[in-house]
Amino acid sequence: MKRSDVFEPLEPPPHGWTRLKARLEERRARRWPVAIAAVAAVVLALVLAPKPRPDAEVEAALRSGFIVSNEALTLKDGAAQQLPSSDPKVLLYRVSVMNRNEAPPED
Amino acid sequence: MTARANELEAVYVRLEKPVFNVVYRWLWNAEEARDVTQEAFLKVWQARARVDPSTVEPLIFRTALNLAANRLRAGKLWGFLTLEPLREHADEKAAPDEALDVERRRAQVRRAVDALPEKLKRVVVMCELSGLSYAQVAQALDIPAGTVGSRRNLALAALETSLGPLEDA
Numbered sequence: 225m226k227r228s229d230v231f232e233p234l235e236p237p238p239h240g241w242t243r244l245k246a247r248l249e250e251r252r253a254r255r256w257p258v259a260i261a262a263v264a265a266v267v268l269a270l271v272l273a274p275k276p277r278p279d280a281e282v283e284a285a286l287r288s289g290f291i292v293s294n295e296a297l298t299l300k301d302g303a304a305q306q307l308p309s310s311d312p313k314v315l316l317y318r319v320s321v322m323n324r325n326e327a328p329p330e331d
Numbered sequence: 332m333t334a335r336a337n338e339l340e341a342v343y344v345r346l347e348k349p350v351f352n353v354v355y356r357w358l359w360n361a362e363e364a365r366d367v368t369q370e371a372f373l374k375v376w377q378a379r380a381r382v383d384p385s386t387v388e389p390l391i392f393r394t395a396l397n398l399a400a401n402r403l404r405a406g407k408l409w410g411f412l413t414l415e416p417l418r419e420h421a422d423e424k425a426a427p428d429e430a431l432d433v434e435r436r437r438a439q440v441r442r443a444v445d446a447l448p449e450k451l452k453r454v455v456v457m458c459e460l461s462g463l464s465y466a467q468v469a470q471a472l473d474i475p476a477g478t479v480g481s482r483r484n485l486a487l488a489a490l491e492t493s494l495g496p497l498e499d500a
Contacts, residue, residue: 225494225498229436230443230494233349234352236361236365241343241347248336
């Protein structure tokens, strides 16, 4: 037997390049929806990510035993009202919101 | 079409047949071999930014060989790979007796090539069908150039044991 019979070169099926080009195009087309989906997922994650709530910050400050002495607060005509607290180390005040047009209280 | 796509076409036209022939000796199925050949080109194309143009040929063969070996393993495991009937490549113009002889000879060759140890098979198939130099074959298979020659001789000796003396012409 001849060596060329053992390793006889065969012809590949026809239209190889056309087929490869179509596969390349298909992959390119598939990439866009994937990229768009990835961007959408990032945006959605940013929108839905839990943000620190102001209430939680106040609660955390109270829980940590934030102590304000009576002297440090200026009470003016009911602008701040002390509320009952079960913990003597914690003082609770309700502070009224001042209108922007109002003049600041004078000391 | 971009300049890089034109380069791809040029490389594909040049290498399609040798890569197909190498891969075919693993899968013995023309459609599968064509698919793997194309997959190898696509993989190298996707990595083109990191590919040194001077090593593109060995790289395509290496990728194709690895893909073929993987597909063969998966095919054996899941049983989806079917050996193509040898009749497809028999000479249709030949007389029935002659065609039968050709078919029988090809079956013999397939058995002998498949019986080679993987390392020898890779080297001999690459040397005989890729059209690459020994140095490039060594690069594609990641072995020393001297090993290519010795493994090729061992492989040819093993084939002669199975098929009888092989003439050069």
